[in-house]
Amino acid sequence: MKSQNTGTVPTLASTSQVRLYKRTRILHALRRSPGLSKIGLARELEISPTTVGSLIEGLVRDRLVVAGGLEPSMGGRPPERLSLDADGPLALGVDLGETAARFGLLDLTGRLVATETLPFSRRSRDGGVDAQIVSDGITALLAETGLGHRIAGIGIAVPGLVDREAGAVRYAANLGWEDVALGERLTVEFDRPVLLDRNTNAALLAEEWWGTAAHDDPAIFVTLGSGIGAAIRVDGAFVRGASGAPGEFGHIQVVADGPECRCGQRGCLEALASSAAVQRSYQRLASASLDGGISEIVRAARAGDSLALHVLDEAARHLGIGIATIVNLFNPSVVILGGELMEAEDLILARIDAHVRARSLKVSSAALRLVSSSFPEDAALIGAATTAFDALFTSALPDRPAARSGRQKAKA
Numbered sequence: 001m002k003s004q005n006t007g008t009v010p011t012l013a014s015t016s017q018v019r020l021y022k023r024t025r026i027l028h029a030l031r032r033s034p035g036l037s038k039i040g041l042a043r044e045l046e047i048s049p050t051t052v053g054s055l056i057e058g059l060v061r062d063r064l065v066v067a068g069g070l071e072p073s074m075g076g077r078p079p080e081r082l083s084l085d086a087d088g089p090l091a092l093g094v095d096l097g098e099t100a101a102r103f104g105l106l107d108l109t110g111r112l113v114a115t116e117t118l119p120f121s122r123r124s125r126d127g128g129v130d131a132q133i134v135s136d137g138i139t140a141l142l143a144e145t146g147l148g149h150r151i152a153g154i155g156i157a158v159p160g161l162v163d164r165e166a167g168a169v170r171y172a173a174n175l176g177w178e179d180v181a182l183g184e185r186l187t188v189e190f191d192r193p194v195l196l197d198r199n200t201n202a203a204l205l206a207e208e209w210w211g212t213a214a215h216d217d218p219a220i221f222v223t224l225g226s227g228i229g230a231a232i233r234v235d236g237a238f239v240r241g242a243s244g245a246p247g248e249f250g251h252i253q254v255v256a257d258g259p260e261c262r263c264g265q266r267g268c269l270e271a272l273a274s275s276a277a278v279q280r281s282y283q284r285l286a287s288a289s290l291d292g293g294i295s296e297i298v299r300a301a302r303a304g305d306s307l308a309l310h311v312l313d314e315a316a317r318h319l320g321i322g323i324a325t326i327v328n329l330f331n332p333s334v335v336i337l338g339g340e341l342m343e344a345e346d347l348i349l350a351r352i353d354a355h356v357r358a359r360s361l362k363v364s365s366a367a368l369r370l371v372s373s374s375f376p377e378d379a380a381l382i383g384a385a386t387t388a389f390d391a392l393f394t395s396a397l398p399d400r401p402a403a404r405s406g407r408q409k410a411k412a
Contacts, residue, residue: 020394022047023055027393030065030084032214034109037079056082063088064108084108089152089392092141092192093385094134095199096158098174098226103137104378105147106385110210112378116141120175131180135189153193153388154186157202157380159227161244167196170244173262174227195387199223200231200247201238202383203373207336208233209386211374216333220326221373222249223380224319224341228270232330250274254321269322273315275340281311298344315341316348320355327360327368338373345372 025045030036033044038056042049059065066085070078086109095102103116118137134156142148160172167183169175183194197205204221207213213221213233221231228250232239239246250270251263258267259277271277275294282297283290285307290296301308323335335356337349353370373379 019051019055022051023059024393026052026055026059027064027084030082031108031110031209034083035069035081037081039079041082086111088150089389090147090150091385091388091392092138092151092154093202093381093383093388094137094154094156095202095381095384096134096156096172096175098159101133101137102381103141104381104385105141105145105151106382106389108389110382110386112382114141114145114147115381116144131177131182131185134182135186138186138190151190151192152392153195154190155202155384155387156182156186156194156196157199157384158196159199159229162196162198163244164196167194169196193388193391195391197384197387198229198231198247199380199384200229202387203338203375203379204231204233204238204336204383205386205390206375206379206383207373209389210382211336211379212371213334213336216369218330218332219334219336220330220332221336221338221379222323224273224275224337224339226274226276226340228274228322230326232326234330249322249326252322252325254318269318273318273322273341278311278315278341281314282307285311294340294343298347301344301347309347312344312347313351316351317355319348319352321359323352323356323370324359324365327356328364331364331367333367334369334371336371336373338376338379342372342376 022045026041029041029045036044038049038052041047042052056065060067063085065082066088067080067082069081086107088108090105090107090113093104093106100117100119104112105114107113116137118133118140120133138154158169158172159174160177161170162168163170167181167187169177169180169182171178183196186194200221200223203223204213204219207221208219213219217236218232218234223229230247230249232247251261251265251268253265253267254269255267255272259271260266261268261271278297279290279293292299297308297311301312326332327335337352341348349370349372356370357365375382
């Protein structure tokens with residue numbers, strides 16, 4: 001059953017599946033429109049008031065829904081307004097970056113109630129990142145907040161290929177990981193459901209649930225960091241590919257015989273327009289070191305530095321060429337840009353948009369919105385946590401799983 005698709009109704013084989021489907025629709029309706037009453041839900045979702053009432057009783061009991069305030073009376077007892085319970089279950093998200101891991105607790109209103117950041121330490125044992133850092137970060141966040149009893153599940157955003165069914169990181173070059181059974185390890189240690197997904201997919205899920213892509217389809221999220229990747233959602237479902245490797249947007253060629261990319265090819269978008277590529281270009285042209293990264297280039301550009309403006313303009317041009325390609329392929333309703341390079345949003349977003357429209361078919365870009373992320377720094381983190389809520393909403397995972405009296409440490 002698709003988690004977000006509000007179009008085609010899935011084929012349901014049993015009464016319990018029908019109730020779960022209706023329960024899911026109620027939860028998403030209250031997520032989108034907090035304050036609806038039981039009668040309002042029944043009308044909007046075309047579910048009988050009796051069924052809505054029965055399902056709401058269970059959701060209130062499970063601390064997923066709370067009543068607060070009254071609608072104006074139309075005669076008789078005024079109906080109660082309902083919303084998702086901000087004091088109910090929490091989801092724990094992990095965003096694995098190249099040099100640091102971020103951890104956060106998300107409530108049912110989409111608010112990050114606590115965060116933690118830990119730098120990655122590289123171990124000589126295998127030359128990669130030790131997965132222990134993920135356990136350490138979760139443990140630190142739970143100890144700091146004392147909210148472990150409210151955690152419904154753990155979601156992890158990975159910059160690489162994941163096996164979602166097995167809960168394993170198959171390959172993440174930036175982390176130095178290959179075939180890391182992260183989900184199994186954390187499930188044993190924390191006694192919570194653990195779900196993994198690509199960081200770009202997590203970012204798009206955050207936009208879909210809490211941000212700018214709630215009503216857009218197809219929708220594409222492009223991450224502009226040290227690498228460039230994309231998440232694509234069509235007809236309410238993510239495009240996942242035959243081998244779990246879609247969205248390698250940074251490795252389309254935009255300049256024949258251009259600079260060498262770390263993938264081994266030449267002229268890739270990532271080698272020309274990632275934040276790392278912009279920094280390299282500026283350092284080469286300015287013949288100077290760069291201590292402040294992209295932030296330093298952005299500050300210089302805003303101050304009128306012609307070299308800084310030039311490298312950002314070139315990045316915008318190359319991004320426009322690349323994005324025009326996926327606009328022609330998917331005819332998206334929205335393309336959302338996030339990541340480190342979007343610190344220069346005021347300098348590059350309009351330029352990227354102009355290049356996209358100049359280089360794509362008019363019919364393909366006619367309905368397009370090109371926008372920046374609603375969560376400049378937190379999209380993947382919020383989306384990682386949201387994967388756990390998505391499972392809670394659609395699969396009826398226990399919202400308050402019993403904590404173990406003693407945690408069993410998994411092997412690194």
